[in-house]
Amino acid sequence: MGKNYLYLWSISFIFLVSCTETEDYELARTALDIRLEELLVQNANGQGKRFFLLPDSDDFNAIPQDPLNPLNTFKVALGQLLLHETATAGAPKMSQMEGTYSCASCHPVASSFYSGRRQGIGEGGAGFGFAGEGRQIDLNMPLDSVDLQPVRPPTLLNVAYQETALWNGMLGATGPNLGTESRWAATGVPENHLGFQGLETQALVGQLTHRLQIDEDFINSNGYRWLFDQAFGDVAPGSRYTSQTAALALAAFNRTLLANRSPWQDYLKGDYDALSDREKRGAIVFAGKGQCITCHTGPALKDQEFHAFGFGHFDDSNDAIVLDDAGFDMVKKGRGGFTGNSSDNYKFKTPTLYNLRDAAFYGHGATFNSIEEVVRYKNNTSLQDQNASLNLASEMGAIDLTEEEISDLVYFLDKSLYDAELTRYVPGAVQSGNCFPNADPQSRIDLGCN
Incomplete structure (x- = not known):
C-alpha cells in the first residue's frame, strides 16, 4: 500500500506541476499575444510562427542556398575574409587606390551591412568615420574614376532569402529570372548563363564592376591558398x-549573415517577454491593418517580388551623384529596365526590414531619412516619382493608419527587428594584415589601424 500511495502521490505531483507550468505559459500570453499570433498564422502559409523564423548561421541545412554552391565551413570562412579583405582591391583605375577598399567598404558591419552613407563609394573614397558615414570622395581622384553606386546598396543581412540580386533583380539565372534569358546579353549580364542564383552571380560580376582582383597571384601573395584548397x-x-x-565563397558567407538574434526572433521562439506591449501593438499593425506583411513576409520579412511605391531616385537626392545619365534611365525603371516589360516599370525588389535603425537612408534612391518618413509616405498618396502611378502597388495610400498606429509600427520596426550582435560576423583580421574595411590614410586613422 505504501508503494502504491507513493506512486499515486508522484503521479499527482507531476500532473500538478505540469498543469501549473501550462497555466504559467498561458498566463504569459496576453490578449496582444493572442491577436498577434492569429495574424501571423493567417499569413504563414499554414506553417504557423515558424514560417518567420531565421535559422542559426551555422545550420547550413536550413539556410537557403544555390544547389550549385553548397555551403561548407571552410567556404564560409573564406568568404568572410574576402568580403573584408582590402588586398582584393587590385584593379583600380588609379594606382594609388590599390589595396584601399573592399566589398565591406559599402557594407560595413558598423552600419549593419548597409552603406554608411547615402551613396556607396568603392574606389575613390577616403575616410570611414564611426559607421561608414565619414567616407567621402577623395578630392585627388578624377570624378569619372570614382566607383559610385547608381542606387543605394542594400544590406547584406538575410540575402539568403532571395534568388535574384540587385534592386531590379537582374542578376541570377533562376526563380523570377526564368524566362528573361533574351534580356541577359542586352542588359550586360551574360554571367547569368552560368546558371547560378543571384548572390553567386553578383559576387562574380561585382569583382569586375568594383575593380577587385582575386586570382591565383592574389591568393598566393596573401596567404589564401590553403583556405581555397579546403573550401x-x-x-x-x-x-x-x-x-x-x-565569388562562390563570398556568396556562401553572405548567406549566413542572418539577423537571428533580434527580439522578434526571440518572440517567435516563445519568449513572450521579448517584446514590450508597444512593440506587440506595432507588430499587430504590421501584420494587420498596415498590410506590411503582404510583401514583408517569411523569415527575412521580404518576398521575392517587385513592387512600385513611387520612391524617388538618386537624381532626387541632394548628396548623390549620377555619372551615367543614359544607363541611369534603365536604373530608374527598376525591374522594367531589365525585363523590358512596361508592366514592370518602376518596380523594385522588396528589401528586408531588419536593422533598419542603422540604415540612415531608406529606399533604393535613399530619398528618406527615417523609418517614420517611409511609413508616413506609404500612408498617403503623394508619390515622389509620378511615373510609377500606372503600376502602383495597391497597398500604397490605402492603409489609413492613425498617429498612434504609426508610432507603434515605427517602434516595432526600429526596436523589435534589431540584432545588436552583428560583430560576430566580422573577422579579427584578414590574411594580408591590412586595415579593413578600408585602408586609405584617413580610414586608417578613423579605424585606429597601425
Missing part, C-alpha cells in the same frame, strides 16, 4: 584559384 577540394586545381571560386 574547394572538389574543384580541379586548374580551376580552383579563380574569381569564380572566390
